Every structure is written in C-alpha cells, then in structure tokens.
Amino acid sequence: MKYIIKKIITLIMTLLVISIFTFVAFSILPGDAAITRLGTEATPEKVEAMREELGLNRPVILRYLDWLKGAARGDFGESYQYSSTSVAALISERMPATVLLAVISFVLIFILSIPLGLISAKYPGKWLDTVINQLMQITMAIPSFFLGIILTYIFGLVLKWFQPGKFISPAEDFMASAKYLLIPALAVALPKIAMVVKFLRNGILIETGKDYVRTAYSKGNNENSVLVRHILKNALIPVITFAAMIIAEILAGSIVVEQVFSVPGMGRLLVTAISSRDYPVVQAVVTYITAIVIIVNFIVDMLYQLVDPRVKTT
Amino acid sequence: MKKKYNYSLIFGIAITGLILLIAVIGKFWTPYDPNQLNASLKNTAPSLAHLMGTDNLGRDIFSRVMAGTGTTLTIAWRTVFIGIFYGTIIGSLTGYFGGWIDEIVMRVNDIVLSFPSVLLALIVVSILGPGWPNLIISLGILFIPSFARIVRSEMLRLKSLDFVKSAKVMGAGSLRIIFVHMMPNIVVSMLTTAAIGFNNAILAEASMSYLGLGVQPPDASLGRMIADSQAYLFIAPWFSLFPGAVIILTILGFSLISEGLRKASSN
Numbered sequence: 001m002k003y004i005i006k007k008i009i010t011l012i013m014t015l016l017v018i019s020i021f022t023f024v025a026f027s028i029l030p031g032d033a034a035i036t037r038l039g040t041e042a043t044p045e046k047v048e049a050m051r052e053e054l055g056l057n058r059p060v061i062l063r064y065l066d067w068l069k070g071a072a073r074g075d076f077g078e079s080y081q082y083s084s085t086s087v088a089a090l091i092s093e094r095m096p097a098t099v100l101l102a103v104i105s106f107v108l109i110f111i112l113s114i115p116l117g118l119i120s121a122k123y124p125g126k127w128l129d130t131v132i133n134q135l136m137q138i139t140m141a142i143p144s145f146f147l148g149i150i151l152t153y154i155f156g157l158v159l160k161w162f163q164p165g166k167f168i169s170p171a172e173d174f175m176a177s178a179k180y181l182l183i184p185a186l187a188v189a190l191p192k193i194a195m196v197v198k199f200l201r202n203g204i205l206i207e208t209g210k211d212y213v214r215t216a217y218s219k220g221n222n223e224n225s226v227l228v229r230h231i232l233k234n235a236l237i238p239v240i241t242f243a244a245m246i247i248a249e250i251l252a253g254s255i256v257v258e259q260v261f262s263v264p265g266m267g268r269l270l271v272t273a274i275s276s277r278d279y280p281v282v283q284a285v286v287t288y289i290t291a292i293v294i295i296v297n298f299i300v301d302m303l304y305q306l307v308d309p310r311v312k313t314t
Numbered sequence: 315m316k317k318k319y320n321y322s323l324i325f326g327i328a329i330t331g332l333i334l335l336i337a338v339i340g341k342f343w344t345p346y347d348p349n350q351l352n353a354s355l356k357n358t359a360p361s362l363a364h365l366m367g368t369d370n371l372g373r374d375i376f377s378r379v380m381a382g383t384g385t386t387l388t389i390a391w392r393t394v395f396i397g398i399f400y401g402t403i404i405g406s407l408t409g410y411f412g413g414w415i416d417e418i419v420m421r422v423n424d425i426v427l428s429f430p431s432v433l434l435a436l437i438v439v440s441i442l443g444p445g446w447p448n449l450i451i452s453l454g455i456l457f458i459p460s461f462a463r464i465v466r467s468e469m470l471r472l473k474s475l476d477f478v479k480s481a482k483v484m485g486a487g488s489l490r491i492i493f494v495h496m497m498p499n500i501v502v503s504m505l506t507t508a509a510i511g512f513n514n515a516i517l518a519e520a521s522m523s524y525l526g527l528g529v530q531p532p533d534a535s536l537g538r539m540i541a542d543s544q545a546y547l548f549i550a551p552w553f554s555l556f557p558g559a560v561i562i563l564t565i566l567g568f569s570l571i572s573e574g575l576r577k578a579s580s581n
Contacts, residue, residue: 014425018425022437022441025441026441137566137569137570138562138566140565140569141562141563141565141566141569142558142562142565143517143520143521143524143537143558143561143562143565144521145520145521145524145537145540146520146540146554146558146561146562149540149543149544149547149554149558150558152547153547153548153551157547157548244428245428245430248428248429248430248433249430251430251433252429252430252431252432252433252436253430253432255432255433255436255525256432256521256524256525259524259525260544270436270440271436271525271526271527273440274436274439274440274444274527275444275526275527282440286437286440289433289437290429290437293428293429293433294425294428297428
C-alpha cells in the first residue's frame with residue numbers, strides 16, 4: 001500500500017514537472033501568440049492590445065497557475081489557429097480516431113505475436129523458425145510510415161480493399177471506421193509484433209529448460225499442452241513489462257501513421273499545431289501524451305506485481 | 315572443428331559499408347544535380363539514364379537518394395556522438411561515485427526512456443521549432459540517457475573488480491581510473507548501444523522529415539522524399555520505393571551489426 005502511494009506521488013510529480021517545463025519553454029519562445037493571431041502586418045498598438053487581452057503580459061508563474069487550474073478541469077484554453085475553438089473541443093473531436101487506431105493495433109499485436117512466438121519457439125533452429133526470425137528482423141527495419149505506404153499500395157491501389165484518404169469518423173459509422181483503420185493499425189502493429197515475437201521466443205526457450213516443465217511432461221501432458229498451458233503463462237510475464245513500452249510505441253507509431261492514411265486524430269492535430277505554432281494545442285496534446293505514457297507505466301508496474309508476487313516492492 | 319561465421323556481423327558490415335559508400339560518393343559527385351528541375355521529365359520510370367527514375371518535378375531520384383542518404387547519416391552520427399559524449403560523462407561519473415546525484419539522474423533517465431524517441435523528438439521539436447540543426451539537438455539530448463545507463467551499469471560492474479582496486483591502491487586518481495582503466499573495458503557494449511542508437515536516429519530522422527518537421531526543402535532527405543512521393547504512389551511507385559528501400563537497408567545494416575556484436579561478445 002505504501003508502495004502504491006509513493007508511486008502515485010511520483011506519478012503526479014512527474015506530470016507537474018513536465019507540464020511546467022513545456023509551459024515555460026513555450027512562453028520564452030520567440031514568435032508571439034498575439035502576432036500569430038494578428039499576422040505580421042499588425043501595428044504595434046494592436047499587438048499590445050491583443051497581448052493584454054490574451055493575458056500575455058502577466059508573469060509566467062501566474063499564467064502557468066491559471067493554465068493548471070483550467071487543465072485540471074479539462075479546459076486548455078483556446079486554439080490560435082482555429083479561432084474561437086476551444087482546445088478541449090478539438091481534442092475530444094480528434095481523440096476517438098486515435099484511440100480506435102491504438103486499440104486495433106494492440107489487439108493485432110496480441111493475436112498475431114503469441115502464435116508466431118509459439119511456433120517459432122516450438123521448432124527452434126528449424127526452417128519455420130528461421131523464416132519467422134528473418135521476416136521479423138526485416139519488419140523491424142521498416143519505418144512505420146513506409147510500411148503504411150507499402151500497405152496503401154497493396155491493399156488500397158492494387159487490391160482496392162479500402163479507399164486511401166476516405167476516412168469515416170467512428171461517430172458516423174463505427175464499423176466502417178474500424179474497417180478503414182485496420183490497415184493503418186497493421187502498419188503500426190507489424191514492427192511491434194516483430195519485437196514481441198523475438199522477446200516471447202527467447203522467453204519460452206528459457207522457460208523450456210526449467211524443472212516444472214519436466215514435471216508437466218512426466219504427468220503425461222503432450223507437447224502442445226505443456227507449451228500453451230504451462231510455459232506460455234510464465235513466458236508472458238516478462239512481456240508484461242514490455243507492454244508499457246509497446247503502448248507508448250503504438251502512440252508514437254499512430255502519430256506518424258495517421259499522417260500516411262490521413263486519419264484526423266491526435267497525431268495530425270499535433271503535427272499541424274507544431275507547424276502553425278498553435279501553442280495551446282501543442283501544450284495540451286503533449287500533456288495528454290505524457291499523461292498516457294506515465295499512467296500506462298504505472299498500471300503495468302502494478303499489474304506486474306499482481307501477476308508475479310515474487311517481484312518485491314522496493 | 316568447423317569455423318562458425320558470424321553472419322549477422324558480416325552482412326551488417328557489408329550492407330552498412332555499401333550505404334556509407336553511396337553517401338560518401340554522394341557528397342562529392344552525383345549523376346545529376348539533386349535539385350535540378352526538369353519539366354519534360356516528370357515521373358519517368360527507371361531507365362539507364364535515370365537508374366531510379368525521376369520525381370514529380372523531374373529531378374533524378376538516384377541523385378536525390380545519394381544526397382539524402384548523406385543527410386540522414388550525418389544527422390545520425392552527430393546525434394549518436396552527442397549521446398555517447400554526454401552519456402559517457404554522466405554515466406561514468408554517476409556510476410563510479412553514486413550518491414544522491416546518481417539517484418536523481420537515474421530517475422530522469424527512467425522517465426526519458428519510457429518515451430519512444432519519435433514521440434520525444436516531436437515534443438522537443440515542438441519547443442525548438444522544425445529544421446535539422448534542431449533535430450540533431452533534440453535527438454542528441456534524447457539519446458544521452460540510454461548511453462548513460464549502459465555506461466553506468468558497466469561502471470558498477472567493473473568497480474568491484476580487482477584491477478580497479480589495485481589501480482586505486484597504486485594511487486591512481488578517480489578520473490584516471492575511470493577514463494584510462496575502466497573505459498577500454500566497456501567499448502564493446504558501447505559499440506552495440508551505438509549501433510542501436512544509429513538505428514533509432516535514422517528512424518526518428520526519417521519519421522520527423524516525413525512529417526515535415528525535420529530536414530526542410532530543398533535539402534534532399536529520404537523521409538521527405540517519401541512524403542512527397544505519396545500523392546504519386548499509383549503513377550510513380552518507384553518514387554517512394556527507392557528512398558524507402560535505402561532507409562530499410564540502412565536500419566537493417568546497423569541492427570545486424572549490433573546483433574553480430576552481441577553474439578561475438580557473448581562467445
């Protein structure tokens with residue numbers, strides 16, 4: 001219990017430190033929000049008036065506290081580039097597509113990497129294992145955006161399974177949206193599947209030599225049931241620590257892949273906000289992303305202890 | 315006994331060598347000017363005159379790939395250099411001396427390491443602004459923790475060994491022990507990490523340039539070329555295929571090297 005409280009406190013501290021850091025960094029930047037709004041032709045008096053109106057003349061600390069007060073209530077101010085649209089509205093409009101993409105990617109990783117890892121570990125050194133291994137090695141070397149383009153070419157232009165660029169929002173038609181996102185999700189998932197398969201295969205091979213495996217065999221289990229019911233369970237434990245990293249990687253991958261398949265999600269929002277210096281949006285999206293990564297890490301930490309009680313709290 | 319070849323290392327060095335050769339030649343000579351526009355040669359398929367075809371503005375793709383590979387590798391090695399240089403200093407000092415500074419530095423490292431490099435590069439570039447000098451700075455900073463961690467753990471391992479103790483008994487200063495006695499012993503694990511670092515740097519650079527936040531036009535960059543090619547995917551697939559293939563080969567080369575080194579050091 002004490003361990004959990006300590007973890008939660010570090011979690012909140014980390015979030016605060018990162019938000020302070022980004023906030024201060026954005027406010028000492030050249031390129032004033034007032035000028036962004038009015039354009040470079042505006043007279044100095046007008047810029048000054050706008051600065052006053054936006055509250056940019058107040059000290060950074062006070063502005064940060066205001067921002068924090070708003071952020072705690074889910075209010076991140078107004079976007080610069082889309083005038084009079086709240087950042088919160090923009091994010092809640094873009095969030096569903098990204099979440100759906102991430103969930104589908106995660107499911108794909110889960111259902112594809114476990115069988116591949118099992119097959120590869122069942123026949124170590126045989127041709128099937130070698131083929132899977134080499135394929136995974138090459139897959140890991142393909143950047144997700146290029147993988148996306150290859151998949152667009154194959155499934156979109158040659159096989160015509162989907163129409164590239166014609167994204168349907170999940171709110172409009174959930175099934176059609178999920179169907180469109182299947183290919184982007186594959187682009188996000190494949191490099192991570194390669195990582196998990198490699199990791200899982202090594203895990204299974206290490207477990208295979210242990211005593212409990214011999215016991216399971218001597219009780220009359222056949223090879224497949226030992227592999228699935230006994231070894232896999234233990235080999236998956238280290239994969240759980242890996243899960244936090246995978247979720248963070250899915251997030252990073254989907255930011256890039258959203259661009260390839262023109263999915264209007266958080267990633268696209270962030271990229272356009274960075275290029276047009278829309279700092280309130282950037283700040284909010286960065287906060288969201290860091291929060292997700294840190295919270296996922298926290299959950300995985302907790303899960304790991306639940307699954308493997310031998311991991312003592314330190 | 316049959317000699318066992320380290321195929322990963324051999325193939326890795328061969329592929330990386332080829333890519334390096336292309337990049338170095340590309341610095342001095344390319345078949346055409348990489349930025350030369352030619353309206354009459356838009357999207358022509360690969361031929362003997364243009365080995366990889368031409369792009370939507372009639373530029374020679376082979377020349378642009380040569381120049382772009384150079385840009386990518388330059389960014390990657392500078393990034394890795396920043397990471398190794400500061401990572402080694404931080405890692406060796408914190409690993410050797412320990413204490414509360416060590417505790418803080420490792421906490422910060424943990425946080426940085428839990429983020430994928432593309433994500434962190436996006437965050438840092440959103441603060442510093444797009445462009446490749448900023449990309450080098452941001453990726454370099456992001457790579458410091460991974461090197462610092464490796465060096466630190468190696469330092470902890472070596473610290474208790476006899477040769478370090480005897481150097482201490484002989485009156486060698488701390489800095490001398492760290493940099494003269496201990497450093498040569500961690501070169502192999504540093505090389506492995508450096509190869510992985512190259513991988514991440516190339517991947518991050520390509521992704522950032524693809525998003526339009528890395529190398530800015532007219533400079534050739536493999537990621538940027540792929541972004542430009544996307545609209546012409548159906549009529550000119552070679553436009554995205556060749557830069558993509560070069561990125562894949564470069565990453566594959568470095569990952570084979572790191573795997574080969576790991577195998578070599580574990581034998």
